[in-house]
Amino acid sequence: MKHTALFGSVTALALAASGAMAAEGDTLKEVKSRGVLNCGVNTGLIGFAAPDANGNWSGFDVAFCKAVAAAVLGDPAKVKYVPTTGQTRFTALSSGEVDLLARNSTWTFQRDTDLKLDFIGVNYYDGQGFMVRKDLGVSSAKELEGATICIQTGTTTELNLADYFKANNMTYQPVNIDSNAEGEQQYMAGACDAYTTDASGLAATRASFADPENHIILPEIISKEPLGPAVRHGDNNWGDIARWTLFALIAAEEYGVTSANIEELAKSSTNPEVQRLLGTTDELGKMIGLDAEWAKRAIKASGNYGEIFAATIGEQTPIGLARGLNAQWTQGGLMYAMPFR
Amino acid sequence: MSETHAQTVAYVRDTMLPPAPPPVTERGAIKWLRENLFSGPLNIVLTLIGLGILWLLVSTIGPWLSHSVWNANGMADCRKIIAETWGPDATGACFALIKHRWNQFVFGFYPAALYWRPVLAFGLLFLALAPVLFSESRRARRIVLALATVLSFAIALVLGAPMPALAGMALLMLAWAVLIEIRPAWALLASLVYPLLAVWLLWGGSLWSEIAVLAGFGIGFGVWRAGARFGLFAVAAAAVVAVLWWLFLAGPVAAALAGMLPLRLQPVSSDQFGGFVLSITIGVAGIALSLPLGIVLALARRSDLPVIKLLAVMFIEFIRGVPLITLLFVASLLLNYFLPPGTSFDIILRVIIMVTLFAAAYMAEVIRGGLAALPKGQYEAADALGLDYWKAQRLIVLPQALKISIPGIVSTFIGMFKDTTLVVFVGLFDPLKAMADTIRASFEWKGAYWEPYIFVGSIFFILCFGMSRYSMYLERRLKRDHR
Numbered sequence: 001m002k003h004t005a006l007f008g009s010v011t012a013l014a015l016a017a018s019g020a021m022a023a024e025g026d027t028l029k030e031v032k033s034r035g036v037l038n039c040g041v042n043t044g045l046i047g048f049a050a051p052d053a054n055g056n057w058s059g060f061d062v063a064f065c066k067a068v069a070a071a072v073l074g075d076p077a078k079v080k081y082v083p084t085t086g087q088t089r090f091t092a093l094s095s096g097e098v099d100l101l102a103r104n105s106t107w108t109f110q111r112d113t114d115l116k117l118d119f120i121g122v123n124y125y126d127g128q129g130f131m132v133r134k135d136l137g138v139s140s141a142k143e144l145e146g147a148t149i150c151i152q153t154g155t156t157t158e159l160n161l162a163d164y165f166k167a168n169n170m171t172y173q174p175v176n177i178d179s180n181a182e183g184e185q186q187y188m189a190g191a192c193d194a195y196t197t198d199a200s201g202l203a204a205t206r207a208s209f210a211d212p213e214n215h216i217i218l219p220e221i222i223s224k225e226p227l228g229p230a231v232r233h234g235d236n237n238w239g240d241i242a243r244w245t246l247f248a249l250i251a252a253e254e255y256g257v258t259s260a261n262i263e264e265l266a267k268s269s270t271n272p273e274v275q276r277l278l279g280t281t282d283e284l285g286k287m288i289g290l291d292a293e294w295a296k297r298a299i300k301a302s303g304n305y306g307e308i309f310a311a312t313i314g315e316q317t318p319i320g321l322a323r324g325l326n327a328q329w330t331q332g333g334l335m336y337a338m339p340f341r
Numbered sequence: 342m343s344e345t346h347a348q349t350v351a352y353v354r355d356t357m358l359p360p361a362p363p364p365v366t367e368r369g370a371i372k373w374l375r376e377n378l379f380s381g382p383l384n385i386v387l388t389l390i391g392l393g394i395l396w397l398l399v400s401t402i403g404p405w406l407s408h409s410v411w412n413a414n415g416m417a418d419c420r421k422i423i424a425e426t427w428g429p430d431a432t433g434a435c436f437a438l439i440k441h442r443w444n445q446f447v448f449g450f451y452p453a454a455l456y457w458r459p460v461l462a463f464g465l466l467f468l469a470l471a472p473v474l475f476s477e478s479r480r481a482r483r484i485v486l487a488l489a490t491v492l493s494f495a496i497a498l499v500l501g502a503p504m505p506a507l508a509g510m511a512l513l514m515l516a517w518a519v520l521i522e523i524r525p526a527w528a529l530l531a532s533l534v535y536p537l538l539a540v541w542l543l544w545g546g547s548l549w550s551e552i553a554v555l556a557g558f559g560i561g562f563g564v565w566r567a568g569a570r571f572g573l574f575a576v577a578a579a580a581v582v583a584v585l586w587w588l589f590l591a592g593p594v595a596a597a598l599a600g601m602l603p604l605r606l607q608p609v610s611s612d613q614f615g616g617f618v619l620s621i622t623i624g625v626a627g628i629a630l631s632l633p634l635g636i637v638l639a640l641a642r643r644s645d646l647p648v649i650k651l652l653a654v655m656f657i658e659f660i661r662g663v664p665l666i667t668l669l670f671v672a673s674l675l676l677n678y679f680l681p682p683g684t685s686f687d688i689i690l691r692v693i694i695m696v697t698l699f700a701a702a703y704m705a706e707v708i709r710g711g712l713a714a715l716p717k718g719q720y721e722a723a724d725a726l727g728l729d730y731w732k733a734q735r736l737i738v739l740p741q742a743l744k745i746s747i748p749g750i751v752s753t754f755i756g757m758f759k760d761t762t763l764v765v766f767v768g769l770f771d772p773l774k775a776m777a778d779t780i781r782a783s784f785e786w787k788g789a790y791w792e793p794y795i796f797v798g799s800i801f802f803i804l805c806f807g808m809s810r811y812s813m814y815l816e817r818r819l820k821r822d823h824r
Binding site: 080181205 | 416420441442444445449450453612613670673674675677678765766767768770774775777778779780781782783784787788790791
């Protein structure tokens, strides 16, 4: 009797849980009826996502949230930013706490399959690097034999570091840290010889030092860190919307559509691809359950991919990242939007 | 006689020696040093080591602290000022960060125009607590009332609250203070209403929904009074009626009343909370809810009814056996799997519930310690007087048991208040880590490390030290010296 009751309640819970998951099939409808996009972002990563003194979020990942909100809801301001930590980010997505995760997360096999996420593309090609003090006299990561290295736990960088040193038959002494700020502090205090994290993060960290000229970023990039937004498994239409919003931003840069000339191009452009992108001809939007001007609104939200890059992390900002791999494919980079047809 | 004496003794001193001061080694600072710091080889070594550490600390942190900059626009600016003032190699603290982002540390992302609302809620907290905390001393109570009223009014004025809000604040606080002075018993009722008022002030929205919640208690009380002679049955009926009211009627009634007379404040959603407003909200709610829950659990654990005892033991041991972070993760992530999609159950409310359950389990054990410390004669005396269980607990057992447990209770409170910083793991902006990291993620303040920790740590110290001093005051007040 006791067992029957126990099993009964467990079954009920399981049914409730599966019911909840099955009903989550239509994220688009849910977002529209809620009127707000729940977007999972970093709790604070310079250039990528951070709130200012008034609580207004801005950054490279935040701009993508705004673009999706503009495409789906018609207003880039209709986003609720849900700050997620490295530990909670994927659970927050799969439990339905957020509709979209734009949180500088690396696209890996295990996350894509086992964690049941769908990475919808790559918005930043990053790679892991090392920073050392100049007076250490090291000019290559290959010379770091026996070094103490500050490394953030629970990230892919930790695993890459172990792989790299193993592959090169070297040893190292890890100093585990919890956050970027702590890493900088440990490195500055001399607790470790080298600090390793994504190259974008290293550049930002170095720029914030009192004496950036005394530190160098070693030339080796030891890993591929394709950072991209992700959605849940099981709602392909929602995934399509997110994926093609990203492509729209990238394509807009390729075709020279900027937030400044978009209205004019929408009226007068003769390029058929631009006409399709901006909804002047064909109704691509209908095929993903949106209206004709969805991409136009997405691009208007914070500009095309290049504009977003320049405004948040580009060379004019204190972070000062070069486009590198993130340039358009026509410029020797990897940013390649699929055709709008 | 005296002549005989003069002949037999060669010399007699006829004047007293003037009193001399004690030897140098037996007085003043030297004596103290010898006795306390250099009384033996071991103590000499320990003293020297201690002095060395102290010197190390002062010589490293001292210059950094004394070179602090309070006015700057960013880290780069701050470093420039330090280099200009104290030379190129000087290091210094950039407390300008605290000044620049002060509002964020205190209020999180609460709309700036509405800062007066949390201030008022915090000020009223003292008005609500004064009759309870300082029931024994009229003077202490008056000091608290005056300070709370004047300070919260002044702070709201400085923060630029609108005129009607200021007038309302002044009126409400003065009326409440006068009520406490002339009708302390009624003031206790007002204290009971305070939580709903605070919820309304902090989150805004329609006051009618809070009133509807309150009406539920009134209706339940009415049902219980009407059927009091049916004993437990009346209690059950009251609970059922109240729950039915909250589930089905409270919403529509509140909406209808709001339609007639809108008592609305601009709503503020939970994700705009942060900093100390968030910590104090969770902390105060957790403290206020966990004490009664802990008392009930402690009594249940000592109950003679096996079912109740078993349930209490299971609850307490389960909650105490699980880390608080696990409970917070459950609250923020796992609950969503079980709730129907589209339901959003306020995250701060979820966290408050979990923190309360966690603190209540510890509280129950602290109070059980107090109950166990009470001589058996007290229980027997209560029985001998013919008191029933609840009267015996209320009049004889609990007042003594709680008094014994004060240090334990307050240290549970302090621990819980500090634990509120753990909400960073579920994406809420606690002042210590989330808010500090967020501020460090801005272009201006990237590179600051110790300053936010020092600042937030000091505020926590002040608040926790305050609680600790109050508990010592309370212990002195309640001392009856019968052992």
